[in-house]
Amino acid sequence: MPAAKKNSDNSRIGHAFNKLLKQIGNPVEFELPDWFIKPKAIPYVFIKRNIYLTKRIKRRLEDDGIFCSCTASPGSSGVCDRDCHCGMLLSSCSSGCKCGNSCLNKPFQNRPVKKMKLVQTEKCGAGIVADEDIKRGEFVIEYVGEVIDDQTCEERLWKMKHLGETNFYLCEINRDMVIDATYKGNKSRYINHSCCPNTEMQKWIIDGETRIGIFATRDIKKGENLTYDYQYEFLHDSLIAYC
Numbered sequence: 001m002p003a004a005k006k007n008s009d010n011s012r013i014g015h016a017f018n019k020l021l022k023q024i025g026n027p028v029e030f031e032l033p034d035w036f037i038k039p040k041a042i043p044y045v046f047i048k049r050n051i052y053l054t055k056r057i058k059r060r061l062e063d064d065g066i067f068c069s070c071t072a073s074p075g076s077s078g079v080c081d082r083d084c085h086c087g088m089l090l091s092s093c094s095s096g097c098k099c100g101n102s103c104l105n106k107p108f109q110n111r112p113v114k115k116m117k118l119v120q121t122e123k124c125g126a127g128i129v130a131d132e133d134i135k136r137g138e139f140v141i142e143y144v145g146e147v148i149d150d151q152t153c154e155e156r157l158w159k160m161k162h163l164g165e166t167n168f169y170l171c172e173i174n175r176d177m178v179i180d181a182t183y184k185g186n187k188s189r190y191i192n193h194s195c196c197p198n199t200e201m202q203k204w205i206i207d208g209e210t211r212i213g214i215f216a217t218r219d220i221k222k223g224e225n226l227t228y229d230y231q232y233e234f235l236h237d238s239l240i241a242y243c
Helices: 005-023 151-161
Strands: 116-120 128-132 137-144 146-148 171-172 178-179 199-204 210-217
Touching: 146 151, 151 171, 151 178, 171 210
Parallel strands: none
Antiparallel strands: 116 128, 137 210, 146 178, 171 178, 199 210
């Protein structure tokens, strides 16, 4: 292409470009709307039992070495009450025990979850209130979620911080094993913290598997908020206590 022809074409292109810029005008500062910036919330999935995303560690029943010798007393409707050796060690009676079907030391297997309602609180967001009277020492609900290892836990924490999340629902149960109820779990996820709680977390051995139960520490009336002290068990960020 001759040089004169090429220069003429470039001149026309440059003229058209400058004309277009004048029509557009000066750049204007603007902010993207929140709905565009913030990722859509992942829907919460309710589950009944833990979902293992890491290798499940279960001890053999014969390795536990915890077998009760409870026998039914006259007039009693069950065995393995408060004086059961297994129960004292927070271990559910196993098939190695000779207590049979009348065993009372199987809180996760035989006792139904207490009735409760999900509500909106004034200061703590979502919360849980008892929908029936609960007696001291009774099993309330199991804390469940996705069971992950420490590496996955760290990856999720960094991801949530990057997304601006400030509430974490991570409960360490064993070395290199954490229950994460952020995306999957049950109503126990919404039980709020209190410095004067009415429930507590307990680690139990159920058929060789470590599971977390929430038990009442005092009598609870229907309509009361369920609470427990997160303490060190929870990896919970930006926690403000409204006690």
